[in-house]
Amino acid sequence: MNAIEAHGTYKVFGKRPAAGVARLKAGATREELREDGLTAAVIDASFEVREGEIFVVMGLSGSGKSTLIRMVNGLWAPTAGELTVCGEDIVKMNDKQLRTARREKVSMVFQHFALLPHRTVGENAAYGLQLKGVNRAERERSATEALAMVGLEGWEGSLPEQLSGGMRQRVGLARALAAGTDIMLMDEAFSALDPLIKREMQDQLVELQSKLGKTILFITHDLNEAMRLGDRIAMMRDGRIVQNGTAEEILNEPANEFVAQFVQDVDRTRVLTARSVMTIPAAGDGRLLGQPVAGTVAAVDADTRLSEVLGACADCEGDLAVVDSRRRLVGVLSRATLLQALGQLAADAAHDASADPASDTTPMEVTAR
Ligand SMILES: Nc1ncnc2c1ncn2[C@@H]1O[C@H](COP(=O)(O)OP(=O)(O)O)[C@@H](O)[C@H]1O
Ligand SMILES: [Mg+2]
Known part of the structure; x- marks a missing residue:
């Protein structure tokens, strides 16, 4: 209900x-x-x-x-x-x-x-x-x-x-x-x-x-x-x-x-999470999906915001395991994937900023608040 x-x-x-x-x-x-x-x-x-x-x-x-x-x-x-x-x-x-x-x-x-x-x-x-x-x-x-x-x-x-x-x-x-x-x-x-x-x-x-x-x-x-x-x-x-x-x-x-x-x-x-940019391992590595990840492996929760993943990733080498609340593997986040995602976000933001602001005036009030 x-x-x-x-x-x-x-x-x-x-x-x-x-x-x-x-x-x-x-x-x-x-x-x-x-x-x-x-x-x-x-x-x-x-x-x-x-x-x-x-x-x-x-x-x-x-x-x-x-x-x-x-x-x-x-x-x-x-x-x-x-x-x-x-x-x-x-x-x-x-x-x-x-x-x-x-x-x-x-x-x-x-x-x-x-x-x-x-x-x-x-x-x-x-x-x-x-x-x-x-x-x-x-x-x-x-x-x-x-x-x-x-x-x-x-x-x-x-x-x-x-x-x-x-x-x-x-x-x-x-x-x-x-x-x-x-x-x-x-x-x-x-x-x-x-x-x-x-x-x-x-x-x-x-x-x-x-x-x-x-x-x-x-x-x-x-x-x-x-x-x-x-x-x-x-x-x-x-x-x-x-x-x-x-x-x-x-x-x-x-x-x-x-x-x-x-x-x-x-x-x-600050909004998007690890889950939204992680990759899901196919074939060979795919069998690890759903399996518990060892405590020694660098891992982030799937719901962690990208801004925080960056912090976690700063001093880790190689890939990050993306895990659920019970620390079971749901995906993988490589530095390359993360950087690519961030680059894409920056490009989107630049594109948005250059879009014609006159097309709809109302939302502009928001930024003035
Ligand atoms: N008791 C009321 N009588 C008449 N109009 C009302 C009353 N309460 C709210 N309104 C009108 O309803 C609209 C929505 O108001 P409101 O629900 O307070 O919006 P918000 O909380 O999003 O600022 C506004 O135009 C407001 O003037
Ligand atoms: Mg109100």
């Missing part, structure tokens, strides 16, 4: 929104609706978030990301289409069922932390559990445990104002963890943080996620963040999902010119 599923989901704001959906289905544009005072915030969105993955929704401001996550959160009902969370149909629920589902299944981390200023860090972390009616001792135990997970051991008694921005967002994260839901929704959760802190939080999130196996729906307007965090990424533009795939798929096969321009400045060595 998928954690979240949307099929042809719409959200239109304004008077008679259902009529707006009918018009969109008949081919009307977002702009035409806008002229009549209707905002088509989410248009015909279909996607699936698998259990235990980080799914990123990426798009410029105003593209409908927050509206989408608020529907998943049960704050807003879709105007049309289907939306299920843990197999339960959000659209068919009444208010009471929605509130329960929200508490039991999802927790949300906001950009501006949403901490209660007069409550301690411990109380803030325990807040979701208090709403659920969990008793005090249990709440405190869970909050302390969650705070420790995000590196805030010993801060239980402090007030939010005594914490830096990064630490406050850790409290926000701890609150979501303490709530114990399988799904975490994060709306631009790191967008207000300084770059270094942001980076730290991203690393920590990835680590927590792999340890706890949470399903995370993460929203951002920062493409590098999307690429760093997302197992899969949905690119949104003007209310629509224009592409849905892994970072590598989006880089290598952009669905349209908009996406292509959007991703052109991404450092590909």
Whole structure:
């Protein structure tokens, strides 16, 4: 079962929104609706978030990301289409069922932390559990445990104002963890943080996620963040999902010119993995595939980013074994292959840079951000 599923989901704001959906289905544009005072915030969105993955929704401001996550959160009902969370149909629920589902299944981390200023860090972390009616001792135990997970051991008694921005967002994260839901929704959760802190939080999130196996729906307007965090990424533009795939798929096969321009400045060595450039030994050596690789052999995990493979390769001689998480051989990476791949990437980047930038103006806004 998928954690979240949307099929042809719409959200239109304004008077008679259902009529707006009918018009969109008949081919009307977002702009035409806008002229009549209707905002088509989410248009015909279909996607699936698998259990235990980080799914990123990426798009410029105003593209409908927050509206989408608020529907998943049960704050807003879709105007049309289907939306299920843990197999339960959000659209068919009444208010009471929605509130329960929200508490039991999802927790949300906001950009501006949403901490209660007069409550301690411990109380803030325990807040979701208090709403659920969990008793005090249990709440405190869970909050302390969650705070420790995000590196805030010993801060239980402090007030939010005594914490830096990064630490406050850790409290926000701890609150979501303490709530114990399988799904975490994060709306631009790191967008207000300084770059270094942001980076730290991203690393920590990835680590927590792999340890706890949470399903995370993460929203951002920062493409590098999307690429760093997302197992899969949905690119949104003007209310629509224009592409849905892994970072590598989006880089290598952009669905349209908009996406292509959007991703052109991404450092590909930080996204592409050893798996994407390795060679698979044929015939003779092929029989080693799937076999464990000895500890003495230089090896990299197939999911290692090329930028890190370079580091690993700097002082190794000969080929690198590419292995899976159980150190079984899945491929081989020679220095020549690696250099060739990097050369190809550099050539692609040079070609992209010399392409006519006037063909589509919108993505250029991205670099200005
Ligand atoms: N409650 C609302 N009422 C009317 N329009 C809204 C409301 N919330 C969002 N919108 C509009 O929907 C569009 C998408 O907004 P939003 O989902 O917040 O985008 P994002 O999070 O990607 O910046 C915007 O045009 C926004 O002005
Ligand atoms: Mg938003």
